[in-house]
Amino acid sequence: MKNQLLPDFLAEPERYELSEDRCFSDELSRRTFFRIVGSGIVVAFLLRDADAQDRQPPPVQRQRGGGSLPKEIGAWLHIGEDSAITVYTGKVEIGQNIRTSLTQVVAEELRVSPSRISMTMADTQKVPFDFGTAGSQTTPMMASQLRRVAAAARELLLDLAAKEGKVERGTLTVTDGKVIGPDSKPSFEFGKLTQGKKLVKLIDDKVPTTPAEKWTVAGKSEPKVEGQAFVTGAHLYASDIKRPGMVFGKVLRPPALKAELVSVQTKDAEALPGVRVIHEGNFVGVTAPTDHAAAKAVAALHAEWKTTPQIDGADLFKHLKSRPAEARGFGGPSKNVQGSVKEGLDAADKKVEAAYTIAYIAHVPLEPRAAVAEWSEGKLTVWTGTQRPFGVRGELATAFGIPAESVRVIVPDMGSGYGGKHTGEAALEAARLAKAAGKPVKLVWTREEEFTWAYFRPAGVIEVTAGAKKDGTLTAWEFHNYNSGASALRSPYQATNQHVEFHPADSPLRQGSYRALAATANHFARESHLDDLAHELDLDPLAFRLKNLKDERLRAVLEAAAKQFGWGHAKPADGQGFGIAGGIEKGSYVATCAEVEANLQSGRVKVVRVATAFECGAILNPDNLKNQIEGANMMALGGALFEAIQFANGKILNPRLSDYKVPRFGDAPQMETVLLNRKDLPSAGAGETPIVALAPAVGNAIFQATGLRLRSLPMAPKGLKAT
Amino acid sequence: MPTVKELHINGSKRSLDADSERSLLSVLRDDLDLTGSKYGCGEGSCGACTVLLDGKPTRSCITPVGSAEGKPIGTIEGLAHDGKLHPIQEAFLKTGALQCGYCTPGMIMSAMGLLSKEAEPDRDAIVRFMGGNICRCGTYPRIITAIEQAAKALKGSGK
Numbered sequence: 001m002k003n004q005l006l007p008d009f010l011a012e013p014e015r016y017e018l019s020e021d022r023c024f025s026d027e028l029s030r031r032t033f034f035r036i037v038g039s040g041i042v043v044a045f046l047l048r049d050a051d052a053q054d055r056q057p058p059p060v061q062r063q064r065g066g067g068s069l070p071k072e073i074g075a076w077l078h079i080g081e082d083s084a085i086t087v088y089t090g091k092v093e094i095g096q097n098i099r100t101s102l103t104q105v106v107a108e109e110l111r112v113s114p115s116r117i118s119m120t121m122a123d124t125q126k127v128p129f130d131f132g133t134a135g136s137q138t139t140p141m142m143a144s145q146l147r148r149v150a151a152a153a154r155e156l157l158l159d160l161a162a163k164e165g166k167v168e169r170g171t172l173t174v175t176d177g178k179v180i181g182p183d184s185k186p187s188f189e190f191g192k193l194t195q196g197k198k199l200v201k202l203i204d205d206k207v208p209t210t211p212a213e214k215w216t217v218a219g220k221s222e223p224k225v226e227g228q229a230f231v232t233g234a235h236l237y238a239s240d241i242k243r244p245g246m247v248f249g250k251v252l253r254p255p256a257l258k259a260e261l262v263s264v265q266t267k268d269a270e271a272l273p274g275v276r277v278i279h280e281g282n283f284v285g286v287t288a289p290t291d292h293a294a295a296k297a298v299a300a301l302h303a304e305w306k307t308t309p310q311i312d313g314a315d316l317f318k319h320l321k322s323r324p325a326e327a328r329g330f331g332g333p334s335k336n337v338q339g340s341v342k343e344g345l346d347a348a349d350k351k352v353e354a355a356y357t358i359a360y361i362a363h364v365p366l367e368p369r370a371a372v373a374e375w376s377e378g379k380l381t382v383w384t385g386t387q388r389p390f391g392v393r394g395e396l397a398t399a400f401g402i403p404a405e406s407v408r409v410i411v412p413d414m415g416s417g418y419g420g421k422h423t424g425e426a427a428l429e430a431a432r433l434a435k436a437a438g439k440p441v442k443l444v445w446t447r448e449e450e451f452t453w454a455y456f457r458p459a460g461v462i463e464v465t466a467g468a469k470k471d472g473t474l475t476a477w478e479f480h481n482y483n484s485g486a487s488a489l490r491s492p493y494q495a496t497n498q499h500v501e502f503h504p505a506d507s508p509l510r511q512g513s514y515r516a517l518a519a520t521a522n523h524f525a526r527e528s529h530l531d532d533l534a535h536e537l538d539l540d541p542l543a544f545r546l547k548n549l550k551d552e553r554l555r556a557v558l559e560a561a562a563k564q565f566g567w568g569h570a571k572p573a574d575g576q577g578f579g580i581a582g583g584i585e586k587g588s589y590v591a592t593c594a595e596v597e598a599n600l601q602s603g604r605v606k607v608v609r610v611a612t613a614f615e616c617g618a619i620l621n622p623d624n625l626k627n628q629i630e631g632a633n634m635m636a637l638g639g640a641l642f643e644a645i646q647f648a649n650g651k652i653l654n655p656r657l658s659d660y661k662v663p664r665f666g667d668a669p670q671m672e673t674v675l676l677n678r679k680d681l682p683s684a685g686a687g688e689t690p691i692v693a694l695a696p697a698v699g700n701a702i703f704q705a706t707g708l709r710l711r712s713l714p715m716a717p718k719g720l721k722a723t
Numbered sequence: 724m725p726t727v728k729e730l731h732i733n734g735s736k737r738s739l740d741a742d743s744e745r746s747l748l749s750v751l752r753d754d755l756d757l758t759g760s761k762y763g764c765g766e767g768s769c770g771a772c773t774v775l776l777d778g779k780p781t782r783s784c785i786t787p788v789g790s791a792e793g794k795p796i797g798t799i800e801g802l803a804h805d806g807k808l809h810p811i812q813e814a815f816l817k818t819g820a821l822q823c824g825y826c827t828p829g830m831i832m833s834a835m836g837l838l839s840k841e842a843e844p845d846r847d848a849i850v851r852f853m854g855g856n857i858c859r860c861g862t863y864p865r866i867i868t869a870i871e872q873a874a875k876a877l878k879g880s881g882k
């Protein structure tokens with residue numbers, strides 16, 4: 001049986017590696033819940049397709065460990081005897097502001113002010129298993145579960161009040177944290193109803209919830225929960241955690257990727273005050289009283305390395321085309337063929353064939369990977385920034401050969417991630433050093449380590465051949481993506497004859513998730529190519545798109561963005577260009593129009609104005625959504641115009657913020673954002689999708705301004721001249 | 724090795740014992756528990772570590788603590804008084820000028836430096852002055868608005 005709240009697809013790889021038998025026991029869960037919180041009532045969301053959720057050690061082992069929450073629980077809520085409402089979820093706050101939006105949906109159903117609710121997130125000892133905060137799944141899945149949990153809690157409170165007050169249940173309502181009867185008699189605080197009780201209610205996705213048209217708290221621009229702690233510097237990120245007796249750790253890095261340690265002389269480092277060197281196989285690290293002393297100690301290590309010749313960035317795209325990789329599951333090939341592309345091209349009046357390339361780019365979360373690790377009686381606690389707290393718990397348990405229950409991973413609200421913090425390198429390193437040193441260890445990656453030893457958004461080559469009739473009807477669409485990924489591979493445009501395919505390749509650099517995955521690359525190629533075809537056919541790019549588009553939601557955002565931008569009303573001046581692009585990803589719809597100033601003589605290119613229309617079903621928090629869209633456009637500008645990892649022979653050549661340009665204040669265009677609120681549709685995630693349309697919109701605008709069609713991301717790393 | 728024994732931070736004298744060549748950032752964070760200032764790049768390129776040194780926005784990650792001795796140091800922790808936020812902090816909250824918030828203290832300290840020098844900066848002046856601060860979440864347009872609002876509020880309050 002498939003739970004409707006689980007997505008049909010999960011966008012990230014590495015999720016289905018393990019599964020296990022069901023192990024749910026009401027009695028066990030009851031004890032576990034109340035061990036964590038004390039008396040009151042608990043409402044928990046029971047997942048019915050547990051296999052898709054979990055990859056934990058066998059249940060027997062877990063029970064022996066003292067009882068974690070059963071794996072079938074998606075999220076749960078507790079109302080204490082003091083009326084305190086606490087929500088428990090494995091999701092992580094990365095800056096996408098789900099602490100606020102999830103609070104809102106709970107407040108909505110419980111009919112209380114958001115300030116009454118506290119969220120316990122991403123502490124593996126307290127929250128139910130979660131696969132990770134990724135794939136824009138928090139809103140469609142977790143918000144949906146929590147709405148149901150909160151709605152069921154409200155109904156349970158009504159039951160309890162009816163019994164307690166010996167009144168007709170139908171006469172009672174829940175308002176402002178109380179259950180009240182007509183004329184406020186009787187009136188029960190939530191805590192009064194939960195006193196002395198230990199009630200667990202398990203619910204599923206059948207619990208009815210308040211429709212979006214009736215929302216009063218959800219759907220509003222509630223301010224960021226705990227916002228004050230961020231503007232005062234009081235919020236403690238993982239890199240801010242301090243433990244008694246804590247020392248600072250640092251790892252000796254090889255001079256190049258894939259290098260192996262031949263020998264290391266540690267004497268000089270060990271002679272430094274308070275320094276301890278830990279050497280286990282290829283791993284050499286130090287602990288020291290300060291980060292400065294740790295850096296000096298690493299500098300005093302004398303190591304010899306064996307390096308392996310590796311390819312240079314200049315050969316990257318040839319390499320990706322010629323080195324197919326064996327990959328299965330989510331990283332594996334994907335192919336969709338309809339009709340005959342050859343016949344479609346024969347029937348076309350105009351054809352365009354081109355190749356696009358995509359560079360590796362770095363996430364550059366401003367808080368680098370960081371962890372504080374502490375061992376106590378064989379148990380490990382790690383504070384770290386990761387989007388997969390349970391995944392990192394598993395990595396730690398495996399690395400140290402201990403049960404997962406002996407590892408607690410706590411993720412304080414993070415200094416961003418953008419898909420770049422799915423793994424637990426810093427946690428493993430800190431834990432290893434802490435174990436050897438017998439003291440808590442803090443380890444914070446330097447920016448250079450972050451650029452070199454993390455992973456990148458995949459590079460890729462995309463080859464497109466397309467044909468259309470004079471009237472703009474698409475007749476053929478062939479699209480091959482090498483390495484960058486299969487997200488948004490399929491075209492939303494109608495074409496009878498199609499062949500789209502993703503070809504996994506051997507990546508010379510470590511690669512992984514990045515906000516919107518390959519949807520950015522695939523939209524860049526597709527929407528640039530369509531623009532080219534429209535130009536060949538002498539058709540308006542928007543009209544050409546609409547002619548081949550049946551999807552009403554995508555049409556709506558394209559039309560809304562065009563309207564906001566004034567598309568078709570003004571002719572661009574000299575050196576000015578307008579571009580449009582749109583797309584669908586993760587159940588959300590986006591269209592962006594861009595105005596650029598571009599000059600081939602000076603090489604200068606500047607994105608002046610951006611109008612984006614976005615639709616993701618019923619909006620949970622309009623201002624936060626707007627913030628995400630603006631931020632995604634801003635981030636997209638970097639990958640569109642200038643961000644690229646340069647590398648040669650196993651070395652990253654630009655591993656510093658002084659060498660790797662990210663968007664800054666001066667790059668910010670004027671931004672206009674239009675939100676289409678579809679209260680009749682379920683809410684979809686919106687942290688990723690708004691990033692996909694900017695690059696092609698800008699490229700199309702540069703083409704209009706200059707006649708130059710730029711087919712590589714980034715499009716203008718050194719301005720327009722050098723490209 | 725020379726050590727620093729005292730720093731003047733947020734109007735108070737703080738005792739410590741730190742190698743003078745250590746960065747001001749790590750001394751603030753690790754010795755004095757003032758973790759509001761952040762590490763972002765270690766080379767003064769991102770502004771996350773910005774503090775006011777002698778009233779000027781300074782990248783504490785590349786400032787040896789020895790060079791800060793005897794000078795007034797202002798950090799994000801010194802802005803709010805008795806639970807009342809500074810108008811710049813208020814403006815950041817009001818305009819939603821943050822997502823993950825990691826750059827926020829550095830942004831606010833840079834903005835403090837700007838507004839102490841120029842009471843009513845126009846957009847271009849804000850963009851120029853703030854150019855060394857990175858917000859990877861991309862809230863730049865909101866930060867500009869926040870600084871404009873804070874400038875108005877400060878002018879109104881006569882500060």
